[in-house]
Amino acid sequence: MGYDEFLHKINEAAIKLNSLDKKPIRIIGHLDADGIASTAILIKALERQDYGMSASLVMQLNNAFLEELAKEDYETIFFVDIGSGFLNQIEKILHKKNVFILDHHNYDGKAKISIHINSKDYGIAYDDVSASGIVYLFCKALNRTNEDLAHLAFIGAIGDMQEKNGVVGLNRIILDDAVRSNKIGIENGLIMFNEHTKPLHKVLESSINPFIPGVTGSEKGAIDFLKELGIEMLNGDDYRKLNELDDEEIKKLVTGITLKRLGSYEINEDIFGPVYLLKDESKESIIRDAKEFTSLLNACGRFNKPSLGLGMCLDSEVIRTEALNLLDDYRNEIINALNWFYKNKEVFEKEGFVIVNAGDNIRDSIAGVLAGIISKSNMYEDGRIIVVMARSLGNETKISARISGNKHDLDLRRILQESVNKTGDYIAGGHKQACGALIPSDKEEAFIENITKLLSKIAA
């Protein structure tokens, strides 16, 4: 692996920035957890060096947006967690600017004039580093004091699901930095649930991963479930919490969940494992678990409220209540989407793949989340392909595709690209195992026909 070369390139980029006149900087970040964390790290680091700046977070780039940027006074523009896929257009339209692109998405082409740092160019694996990790390493090269931002890079990596199979590579170095800076503490705990402070039945009711049929989304279902298992809900007048259960009760609970999910593939993940706690959050805070903080950033992305997510990363107190409410809404929306899917899933299941055409039943911004949760849920065998389609307001349909389990040798993005090409002149973007596309809603049927043909061939 080309770590040395990669870090060398990052160093060069830092030197390049320092060599430029200290003028205000424009930042464009991807509108998701990794992109928000990337942007927050860069803002904080540039503030420390007394730069002025302005940041925008966007779902995707287009020529019109780049042309607006070209007209602005900013001489230096950073693209973080976005940009590689739009390299040619960026270089054409923004040729008069100093452009820095820090990204980890797949792309074609070659950078000619911009500073383009993409981990893919160095044979660095997907799980190894996220865009926020690259931005963090860049900021660390600018100034060692930025090591106290490592936890934000780790939060971004969780957003791209890079900690799922253990923290490895550059992410491990970043996590070590976060622990050394006293921003993250690692404890061994029940990794199934992220909430340690809510009453037990409430934790089950709001459990998304694992999704528990009949329990997730239903308070009565959760209470009945505990009764069935013979687990006391109360201790005197107080509701019991997850961390008050003894080993015997935890075993009962885990077995009960496995049985509820019968017909689904067995839970084979470890019950206990590392829990990453944000040390600046109080013990009562529901976002003390780094995974919940990441969910909050996801919520801000999906509901198009990036400033709330940035504010949370930058420790703003004034937006905190609003941001936490957003997290609540987001969780409820996911729970509703999961329950809707579970009730109707037989309709969508095919040999080797699942195509969920959700129409207006789920919000388009939840399509990727739903596909992600299903693919990580053990509901299906390893390698099963999950495609979720949902309508947006403008007569467009968002498509998100994932692969179940850990079989990552298939290039799903190419399959999706081929399917949308057969449907019309549309673009698929993202990663090999997590990708998406946008098509007009009247092309849904044609797209389903095209991708079904391709996926059936693979399944056969």
Ligand SMILES: [Mn+2]
């Ligand atoms: Mn990313």
